[in-house]
Amino acid sequence: MSSIIDHPEHDERRHGAHGLPPIGVWWPMLERTLQLEVLENLNAPLRWFVVRRIYELCELDAGPIPRLGVRLGENERAYIAGWSHAVDWS
Template sequence: MSSVLDDPAHDASAQRMHGLPPIGLWWPMLERPLQMEVMENVDAPLRAVVVRRIFELCELDPGHGPRLGVRLGENERAYIAGWMHSVDWH
């Protein structure tokens, strides 16, 4: 099965668009409190501490990452929506 999320060309363009690594790499490792913060409003810009943690989880230099105004794209929001339905949050 393939999807837009599996398309490597799309992942590369998404990273260029907002500077984040592919969500499938960092979301499963992101600490639950930070996941909950992101899920509270997936359309809001990510706080700098969240972006920095994403880069740390992907073993990338957080000093070269975007700092302000980073928002999740459509596929990242869809990934999180799917994650929320597959994980028991209670």
């Protein structure tokens, strides 16, 4: 017997956005300056440099990285919100 937790059609990145690797893998390794840049506006599109760095950290080939439109999903924003409360940024 199997159960489905979430249907693939509910994945917001499947609808036109470039999928990112799991945030739990790359966020802790992302350089602090890039983390702070992302934290400035979690709803803003990520710069292509940040997306490329994420793929480098995960040792994945990103292929052609779109210049615009790569955004964090709802679950990724929630992960970062939880992380920022748990980490001392001083």
